[in-house]
Structure formats: structure tokens, C-alpha cells
Amino acid sequence: MRRALAHWRQDLPASLVVFLVAVPLCVGVAVASGVPAERGLVTGIVGGLVVGLLPGSSLQVSGPAAGLTVLVFDAVQRFGLGSLGVLVLAAGLLQIAMGLLRTGRWFRAISLSVVHGMLAGIGLILILGQLYAVSGRVAPSSGGGKITHLPGLAADWFTGRAATTALLMGAATVVLLTLWKKLPAPVRAVPAPLAAVALAAAATAAFGLDVPRVEVDGLLDSVALPTGDGFAAVTGAAGLGTVLAFALIASAESLFSAAAVDRMHHGPRTDYDRELTAQGIGNTLCGLLGALPMTAVIVRSAANVQAGARSKTSRVLHGLWLLLFAALLPAALGLIPLAVLGGVLIHAGAKLIPVQALATLWRGHRGELVVLVVTTAAIVLTTLFEGVLIGVGLAVAKSAWQTSHLHIDLTDTGPGGPLRIRLSGNATFLRLPRLLDTLESLPSGRAVELDWTDLRHLDHACRTALLTWAGRHTAHSDTAITWEPPLTAAAAAAATGRT
Numbered sequence: 001m002r003r004a005l006a007h008w009r010q011d012l013p014a015s016l017v018v019f020l021v022a023v024p025l026c027v028g029v030a031v032a033s034g035v036p037a038e039r040g041l042v043t044g045i046v047g048g049l050v051v052g053l054l055p056g057s058s059l060q061v062s063g064p065a066a067g068l069t070v071l072v073f074d075a076v077q078r079f080g081l082g083s084l085g086v087l088v089l090a091a092g093l094l095q096i097a098m099g100l101l102r103t104g105r106w107f108r109a110i111s112l113s114v115v116h117g118m119l120a121g122i123g124l125i126l127i128l129g130q131l132y133a134v135s136g137r138v139a140p141s142s143g144g145g146k147i148t149h150l151p152g153l154a155a156d157w158f159t160g161r162a163a164t165t166a167l168l169m170g171a172a173t174v175v176l177l178t179l180w181k182k183l184p185a186p187v188r189a190v191p192a193p194l195a196a197v198a199l200a201a202a203a204t205a206a207f208g209l210d211v212p213r214v215e216v217d218g219l220l221d222s223v224a225l226p227t228g229d230g231f232a233a234v235t236g237a238a239g240l241g242t243v244l245a246f247a248l249i250a251s252a253e254s255l256f257s258a259a260a261v262d263r264m265h266h267g268p269r270t271d272y273d274r275e276l277t278a279q280g281i282g283n284t285l286c287g288l289l290g291a292l293p294m295t296a297v298i299v300r301s302a303a304n305v306q307a308g309a310r311s312k313t314s315r316v317l318h319g320l321w322l323l324l325f326a327a328l329l330p331a332a333l334g335l336i337p338l339a340v341l342g343g344v345l346i347h348a349g350a351k352l353i354p355v356q357a358l359a360t361l362w363r364g365h366r367g368e369l370v371v372l373v374v375t376t377a378a379i380v381l382t383t384l385f386e387g388v389l390i391g392v393g394l395a396v397a398k399s400a401w402q403t404s405h406l407h408i409d410l411t412d413t414g415p416g417g418p419l420r421i422r423l424s425g426n427a428t429f430l431r432l433p434r435l436l437d438t439l440e441s442l443p444s445g446r447a448v449e450l451d452w453t454d455l456r457h458l459d460h461a462c463r464t465a466l467l468t469w470a471g472r473h474t475a476h477s478d479t480a481i482t483w484e485p486p487l488t489a490a491a492a493a494a495a496t497g498r499t
Contacts (some may be wrong), residue, residue: 048319089287095280118374173343
């Protein structure tokens with residue numbers, strides 16, 4: 001408490017900055033997820049007032065995240081809005097269990113290429129979906145459908161069949177957010193998303209623009225406690241898969257954000273297991289309230305650090321400001337055009353695409369680039385959870401292939417002399433075809449000296465293959481095979497076919 005009070009001069013203004021950044025993002029993520037705008041604010045309030053007080057990370061801020069938009073939208077379409085709270089509740093309980101079991105640190109073992117691919121896939125789906133939204137069109141349900149229908153959407157833009165005013169407003173929002181960093185410092189003191197929303201709302205009111213706006217029901221009216229129908233959704237395989245996807249992706253995004261935020265300040269480091277538990281408690285409460293799932297969000301967290309926050313006070317206060325705003329000024333949400341929120345999310349989706357990482361991987365790590373691209377494509381064409389699993393599987397396969405290098409050196413000592421084969425590296429089943437091709441190409445009438453002292457690893461498949469080949473080689477010739485190091489008696493008997 002003393003530490004918090006000691007830094008209130010830095011934390012108070014920082015909390016206001018984070019609040020101003022959080023308002024449009026909470027509302028935009030909720031709308032894009034297909035849920036009432038107030039539920040996004042509820043998640044932001046819980047992230048500030050509850051998770052903000054819990055141990056784990058000191059400066060990162062939690063709330064609804066663009067990274068879960070695709071998954072939430074799919075869950076709402078599949079199970080219904082009434083089931084969302086139960087799904088989030090179950091995911092939160094799973095996160096608490098993972099935190100108590102100290103699994104938080106293991107999230108740091110995920111391939112960075114898979115993470116970048118996941119973010120890129122989410123970003124692309126977010127961009128594609130919002131392109132249809134700002135054009136007044138219903139987006140196809142599948143990622144592939146969103147891509148194949150793009151020519152028709154573009155035709156609507158140029159023929160005037162799209163919602164021209166909303167489309168221009170969304171485009172202007174993206175341009176404004178992109179150029180905001182180049183404006184004078186006094187102007188940049190206002191958060192870019194807030195400026196875009198305020199300008200669009202003012203223009204809509206001043207010129208009487210006929211564009212769809214955010215629908216407001218009130219904060220208390222948006223709270224939806226879990227129902228029996230909602231619990232029924234979790235009992236099926238699809239529901240359990242969604243819960244697992246919520247928990248794993250929200251946990252990964254939170255802990256990756258924590259690692260990034262830790263590099264931005266010199267204060268206390270994140271306790272990953274405690275942070276995972278804190279996120280679980282937050283999601284459990286969000287589920288009980290029927291709100292969106294939460295993660296630690298890098299945009300708000302970075303704004304918190306850059307605004308000079310020193311302790312947890314700033315993120316707790318940002319939750320308080322969200323609560324006061326939603327309770328006292330709910331009508332202000334009804335002034336916000338949906339098109340400007342679509343523009344904010346298109347810009348947020350573009351920032352999820354790791355352009356610099358793509359260039360770096362192309363120059364030096366093209367295998368990792370393949371993992372990234374495949375993960376991205378799999379997420380767009382299938383589902384977020386399936387795409388991540390495909391990416392992780394490919395990364396594991398790539399790592400296994402690269403770490404199983406086997407060097408085979410063959411030396412012919414001349415007429416009458418033995419063939420010397422020296423094996424080094426890792427002899428695993430992945431290299432078995434090459435090993436057998438080399439051994440089976442040897443002439444049967446020559447003695448062989450097989451040196452495997454430099455092998456770091458010899459798995460059961462390769463060892464069995466070597467012994468089997470040795471047995472066949474000695475059975476068809478009068479020449480012997482010399483092993484270095486020598487085989488055990490049982491292995492030697494197996495190699496020569498004796499029992």
C-alpha cells in the first residue's frame with residue numbers, strides 16, 4: 001500500500017491514459033465479437049478492479065482482447081450468447097488450475113514462429129471480418145469464404161452498392177491511426193483510438209450522417225448469470241474444445257504480453273504462475289457475469305508503462321474510471337459509429353501481423369518462416385485452435401528433424417582392407433532411411449569396421465536396424481563386422497544371427 005501511495009503522482013495520470021485507450025477497444029472488441037458493447041466494458045472493469053489487485057505482473061493491464069475476437073464470435077454463433085458466460089467460466093477455472101499446478105512457465109516454451117503465426121492469423125481474420133462490417137455486408141462464416149468473396153466486396157465498393165459513408169469513415173479511421181505518430185507531440189498526447197472515435201462521433205452528430213451506431217442497453221442489463229442451457233453447452237466435445245481454446249490462447253497471450261512488458265520497465269518481474277492464476281480468477285468472474293473473456297493486453301499495457309506508471313494503482317484506477325463511465329455516461333456509447341470501431345479493429349489487426357519478423361526470418365531462418373506461414377494459413381482456413389495445433393505440430397516436427405542430424409563418413413581402406421563407417425550426431429528414426437540406404441549399398445564381401453563412438457544419441461529403431469543389417473551382412477559373407485565400441489554379448493549374438 002505504501003508503495004502504491006508513494007507513486008500516486010505517476011499512477012493517477014497513467015490510469016487516465018489507459019482508460020482513454022481502453023474505452024474504444026473494449027467496445028470495439030465486444031461489437032466485433034457479436035456481443036453487446038457493455039459486456040466488453042464489464043470485462044475491462046473486472047480486469048482493472050479485480051485482476052489489477054492480484055499478484056503476478058505489476059504493470060500489465062487486462063481486458064477484452066482482439067486476439068480472442070474470432071474465437072468468441074465463433075462460440076456465440078455456435079452455442080448462443082447465453083452460453084458464453086459458462087464457456088468463459090470454465091476456461092477461468094482451468095486457468096486457475098494451471099496456475100496452481102505451476103504450468104505458467106511452460107508457456108514460454110512455445111515456438112515464437114507459432115506465436116507470430118497465431119497473431120498474424122488472428123489479425124488477418126479480424127481485418128477480413130471488419131472489411132465486410134464497415135461495408136454493410138454480412139461476412140462469410142469461414143476464413144476461406146471471406147477470402148473468396150473479396151472480389152465481390154471490392155466490386156460493391158466501386159459500384160456504390162456498399163455503405164459508402166460507413167466505408168469512408170472506416171478508411172479515414174485507419175489512415176488517422178496510421179499517421180497519428182507523425183503528428184505533433186501535443187496532439188499525440190491524446191490516445192489515437194480515442195481521438196478517432198471522438199472525431200467520428202462528432203462528425204456523425206454535426207452532419208447527421210446515417211451510419212449504424214453502437215446499441216446501448218445499460219451496464220446492469222448486460223450482466224447475464226449462467227443458466228442451465230449454458231452449462232449444457234460445455235458438456236459436449238465442441239464445448240470442451242472451445243473452453244480449452246479459450247484457456248490456452250488467453251493464457252498464452254497474457255504470458256507473452258507479460259514477457260514483452262517486462263522488457264519495457266525495470267520494476268519487479270512477472271511471476272508467471274501467479275499471473276496465470278490471476279487471469280483465471282478474472283475470467284471466472286467474467287464468466288459469472290456473462291462478459292467477454294479477458295487476457296493481458298499489450299496495447300493497454302504498453303500505454304500504461306509509457307505513461308509512467310510505477311505500481312498496480314494505475315491499472316486498478318483505470319478499472320474504476322471504466323466503471324464510472326459505464327454507469328454514469330452509458331448514452332455516450334450510443335454516439336459511436338460502428339464504422340469507426342471497425343477501422344480501429346482493422347488497424348489493430350494489421351499491427352498483429354509481424355512484418356519485421358517475416359523479413360528477419362526470410363533472411364536467416366526460412367524454416368521458421370514456413371512454420372509461421374503455415375500456422376497463419378491454417379488459422380484462417382480452419383479454426384484458431386486447430387490452426388495453433390497444426391503450427392505447434394509442425395514446429396515440433398521441424399525441431400525434431402533439425403536436431404536429428406546424422407553424419408555418415410565412409411572410408412575405403414583399399415583392396416583387401418575393411419570399409420570403415422563412422423557415425424556421429426543423432427541416430428533417430430527420422431534418419432533411418434538414409435542410414436539403411438548407405439549400409440545396404442555396401443558390398444557383401446567386404447569386412448566392415450563400424451565406429452559409433454561419436455553418436456550422441458542412438459534410438460531403439462536405429463539400433464535395431466543396425467543389428468538386423470549386421471546379421472544379414474554376416475550371413476551372406478565370410479567377413480566380420482567390427483564394432484567400436486564393442487557390442488554386448490547379447491547384441492553381438494543378435495548381430496551375427498547366433499542364439
